[in-house]
Amino acid sequence: MIHFERFKLDNGLTVLFHKDVTTPLAVVNTLYDVGARDESEEKTGFAHLFEHLMFGGSVNIPDFDAPLQMAGGESNAFTSNDITNYYNILPAKNLETALWLESDRMLSLGFTTKSLEVQRNVVIEEFKQRYLNQPYGDVWLKLRPLAYHVHPYKWATIGKVIKHIEDAKMEDVKAFFHKHYNPANAILCIAGNFEFENIKTIVTKWYGDIPGGIKPARILPAEPEQEELREEIIERNVPTDAFYYAFKMSERRNEMYYMADVLSDALGRDKSSRLYISLKKEQKLASEIGAYITGSLDNGLLVISGKLNDGVSFETFDKALWKELKKLEEHPISDKELARLMIKMHTSKEFQDQGLLNRAMNLCQFELLGDANGINEEHEIYKAIKPSHIQETAIHILKPTNCSILKVKATQNAE
Amino acid sequence: MLNRTISPEVKQIDKIDFVKPQIFDISKDVKLFFMKEVPNETARLDLYFDAGTINGDTGIASFVNGMLLSGTDEKTSTQINNEIDELGGFFESGVSNENAVVTMYSLRENVLPILKVMTNAIQNLVFHQHEVEELVNDRRQKFKTSMEKVSFLAQRAFQQRLFSESIYGRVTNESDFDTISTDSLKHFFKKNYLNGLTKVVVVGDLTQDEIDEIIDLIGSWASNTTTEFEKNIKNLKGYSHLVKDGAVQTAIRVGRMLFNKTHEDYNDFLILNTIFGDYFGSRLMSNIREDKGYTYGIGTMVAELHNVGYFIIATEVGKDVKDATMLEIQHEITRLQTELVGDDELNLVKNYLMGQLLKSADGPYSMTDLYMSVEPYGLDLDFYNTSIDSLNNITPERIQELAIKYLNWNDMTVVSAG
Numbered sequence: 001m002i003h004f005e006r007f008k009l010d011n012g013l014t015v016l017f018h019k020d021v022t023t024p025l026a027v028v029n030t031l032y033d034v035g036a037r038d039e040s041e042e043k044t045g046f047a048h049l050f051e052h053l054m055f056g057g058s059v060n061i062p063d064f065d066a067p068l069q070m071a072g073g074e075s076n077a078f079t080s081n082d083i084t085n086y087y088n089i090l091p092a093k094n095l096e097t098a099l100w101l102e103s104d105r106m107l108s109l110g111f112t113t114k115s116l117e118v119q120r121n122v123v124i125e126e127f128k129q130r131y132l133n134q135p136y137g138d139v140w141l142k143l144r145p146l147a148y149h150v151h152p153y154k155w156a157t158i159g160k161v162i163k164h165i166e167d168a169k170m171e172d173v174k175a176f177f178h179k180h181y182n183p184a185n186a187i188l189c190i191a192g193n194f195e196f197e198n199i200k201t202i203v204t205k206w207y208g209d210i211p212g213g214i215k216p217a218r219i220l221p222a223e224p225e226q227e228e229l230r231e232e233i234i235e236r237n238v239p240t241d242a243f244y245y246a247f248k249m250s251e252r253r254n255e256m257y258y259m260a261d262v263l264s265d266a267l268g269r270d271k272s273s274r275l276y277i278s279l280k281k282e283q284k285l286a287s288e289i290g291a292y293i294t295g296s297l298d299n300g301l302l303v304i305s306g307k308l309n310d311g312v313s314f315e316t317f318d319k320a321l322w323k324e325l326k327k328l329e330e331h332p333i334s335d336k337e338l339a340r341l342m343i344k345m346h347t348s349k350e351f352q353d354q355g356l357l358n359r360a361m362n363l364c365q366f367e368l369l370g371d372a373n374g375i376n377e378e379h380e381i382y383k384a385i386k387p388s389h390i391q392e393t394a395i396h397i398l399k400p401t402n403c404s405i406l407k408v409k410a411t412q413n414a415e
Numbered sequence: 416m417l418n419r420t421i422s423p424e425v426k427q428i429d430k431i432d433f434v435k436p437q438i439f440d441i442s443k444d445v446k447l448f449f450m451k452e453v454p455n456e457t458a459r460l461d462l463y464f465d466a467g468t469i470n471g472d473t474g475i476a477s478f479v480n481g482m483l484l485s486g487t488d489e490k491t492s493t494q495i496n497n498e499i500d501e502l503g504g505f506f507e508s509g510v511s512n513e514n515a516v517v518t519m520y521s522l523r524e525n526v527l528p529i530l531k532v533m534t535n536a537i538q539n540l541v542f543h544q545h546e547v548e549e550l551v552n553d554r555r556q557k558f559k560t561s562m563e564k565v566s567f568l569a570q571r572a573f574q575q576r577l578f579s580e581s582i583y584g585r586v587t588n589e590s591d592f593d594t595i596s597t598d599s600l601k602h603f604f605k606k607n608y609l610n611g612l613t614k615v616v617v618v619g620d621l622t623q624d625e626i627d628e629i630i631d632l633i634g635s636w637a638s639n640t641t642t643e644f645e646k647n648i649k650n651l652k653g654y655s656h657l658v659k660d661g662a663v664q665t666a667i668r669v670g671r672m673l674f675n676k677t678h679e680d681y682n683d684f685l686i687l688n689t690i691f692g693d694y695f696g697s698r699l700m701s702n703i704r705e706d707k708g709y710t711y712g713i714g715t716m717v718a719e720l721h722n723v724g725y726f727i728i729a730t731e732v733g734k735d736v737k738d739a740t741m742l743e744i745q746h747e748i749t750r751l752q753t754e755l756v757g758d759d760e761l762n763l764v765k766n767y768l769m770g771q772l773l774k775s776a777d778g779p780y781s782m783t784d785l786y787m788s789v790e791p792y793g794l795d796l797d798f799y800n801t802s803i804d805s806l807n808n809i810t811p812e813r814i815q816e817l818a819i820k821y822l823n824w825n826d827m828t829v830v831s832a833g
Binding site: 022023024025059060061065066067069070071072073074075089090091093094096097100103104107117118119120121122124125126128129130132133134135136205206209237238239240270271272277281284287288307309310336339340343344346347348350351353354356 | 419425454559661664705707710711733762767773778
């Protein structure tokens with residue numbers, strides 16, 4: 001059980017407090033309800049570029065990191081298609097330093113030209129390092145637009161093309177800040193050995209005078225029901241053929257989400273999963289194979305991916321894979337198999353929950369879903385899942401007309 | 416009215432509590448380290464074996480490590496993995512130069528049941544031919560993929576030139592995958608695993624009976640030999656470049672042989688290392704990323720081996736700014752050698768490092784790892800009090816002295832790939 005308290009400031013900021021008496025550290029985690037899905041199609045990669053700019057100095061403080069380091073702390077952030085999350089870890093006795101810094105950049109940024117110029121270059125190098133200069137690095141840049149035709153999940157957080165980042169203007173940056181970075185669009189979580197009343201006082205002190213804003217309405221185009229099998233083959237200078245089967249699945253706030261999560265574990269979480277045993281160990285078609293879900297807030301993807309063994313054709317693999325998927329539709333999984341998936345999930349949850357930062361981040365994410373207490377309820381939702389649910393989910397999701405396949409063909413294997 | 420331009424008062428960390436694990440003898444030389452103070456249901460068990468890459472021909476150590484759960488006469492690899500998964504266990508194994516570590520994560524109530532499955536699988540491992548072939552194929556594919564990455568190519572070439580003549584300088588080649596024999600795997604396994612256990616680490620709220628049972632289960636693997644590690648290793652100085660067609664970034668590695676925790680300059684050098692390249696506000700990050708935008712990241716570290724250590728600078732930069740980056744790295748070295756570090760910067764780094772140490776000592780898992788990183792050198796947790804002393808007494812002059820002594824560009828092995 002993860003305990004927490006909650007209060008809201010007049011300007012709309014939601015604050016969570018999680019007490020942990022065992023640690024000398026504090027975590028300050030801020031989730032902004034903005035991600036790559038909130039970008040316009042002509043200016044992609046912006047939420048992520050903006051995350052970089054948040055470290056370039058705020059309205060009253062020229063440098064974010066140095067004062068935090070001076071207080072013995074460190075900081076980082078990440079951007080996904082759904083959210084942008086910033087965190088600080090520091091000695092508990094210096095908590096106020098983090099609140100001073102975080103509240104000032106919520107108030108307003110420095111917006112220096114130098115910061116924008118440099119971070120544009122840094123992000124372009126990040127684009128190259130992670131997406132262009134790695135074997136299979138550009139797979140998600142191809143797979144997203146194949147699976148999504150309308151919804152903004154069709155581009156990656158890094159952006160569609162480098163040019164969008166190169167073209168980012170200061171006026172765009174300012175507009176983005178004013179729209180998305182205000183207290184009403186943020187959730188703050190403080191974790192550590194503190195008293196709730198003190199937390200209320202110092203949070204009000206640092207955040208109370210930030211002007212309230214309007215939580216921007218999010219109206220995104222809904223992805224229409226997929227009605228055909230989609231397939232794309234790309235040829236790359238890689239040593240091995242690789243495959244990616246992406247199936248549409250439900251949005252996060254739906255019990256089908258949890259069922260699809262368990263289904264993906266049954267398919268390919270570990271070495272006792274179905275696809276690993278059948279396609280790798282028994283039929284020796286794949287050298288690597290796994291399955292997972294993207295975990296998106298809007299309709300997500302269940303992905304089966306891996307690499308072919310040398311000499312195995314995509315066609316042979318494809319037939320064997322569909323045959324294996326069919327079994328899940330025809331027969332419910334056994335209680336024993338389900339119990340195995342559940343205990344693995346339980347072990348990982350226990351390990352995740354022991355990190356202070358993890359607890360703070362997850363509390364914010366559940367609060368975004370509607371209630372931070374979701375962190376304590378999830379286990380019960382998983383426990384209520386029955387073999388028949390997995391079967392129904394398989395029937396619903398694992399069909400060709402719901403699937404987008406990306407094949408990466410090694411140039412040497414191409415004809 | 417709140418003054419937002421002034422930082423709240425920064426309070427100093429006055430003390431860090433270091434907690435030592437309990438120590439039990441498995442044999443004369445092999446010990447079990449036990450951290451019992453875990454406030455939740457999780458547990459971790461690590462087995463260390465004298466089975467690092469330097470213990471055998473190229474490739475052998477890594478292959479044997481990958482085969483540990485590959486099957487016995489009674490059970491297939493799938494059955495073994497299934498049994499561990501049914502107990503909610505996670506199994507990991509890995510190899511470094513000097514040892515191999517097998518780790519399992521689980522709920523504490525399942526530690527012994529999983530360990531029983533694992534010890535049975537390892538004790539009776541048979542190296543089925545089809546499992547050997549499968550692993551060789553998988554590893555060959557992974558190796559080919561790695562060889563497409565400039566970071567891997569640069570790291571590999573750096574390792575060859577840094578350790579030059581030494582056994583640490585050997586690297587895997589594709590031809591190694593063709594010459595692996597099952598006999599050589601079996602031989603290595605028997606010598607370095609079944610008679611090669613060097614230490615055990617348990618973190619989790621287990622009972623004394625459970626600890627005794629763990630010792631019973633793995634006690635027969637205790638090693639009774641001591642490996643001699645090389646002492647005098649000299650890096651090949653100077654620059655070399657590897658061409659990788661089509662790369663849009665160039666990977667750079669710069670470094671030299673150095674020392675480990677047992678050396679008198681170690682603690683002070685770590686402060687210099689931090690200023691130079693080991694935190695977000697470091698000289699290299701401030702210049703090469705935050706001022707020039709040449710890279711997504713650049714960092715330095717001191718890596719340690721049993722008798723020696725080495726210093727390394729690593730980055731990936733845009734292909735057109737490789738030379739400019741090299742010049743900026745040299746420029747930053749010259750600044751450290753010719754200008755005294757300012758008080759503000761030095762204070763910041765001291766406070767930052769104290770915060771990092773506090774974090775490294777937070778919670779039973781971190782605390783155990785902190786202890787295990789001094790234990791191989793015959794040191795105790797008191798080492799970290801000497802680190803704190805070093806932070807309290809460091810001067811700008813001392814930083815400069817160390818930069819002059821250890822950071823000469825002409826002493827460096829310099830490698831790029833792109």
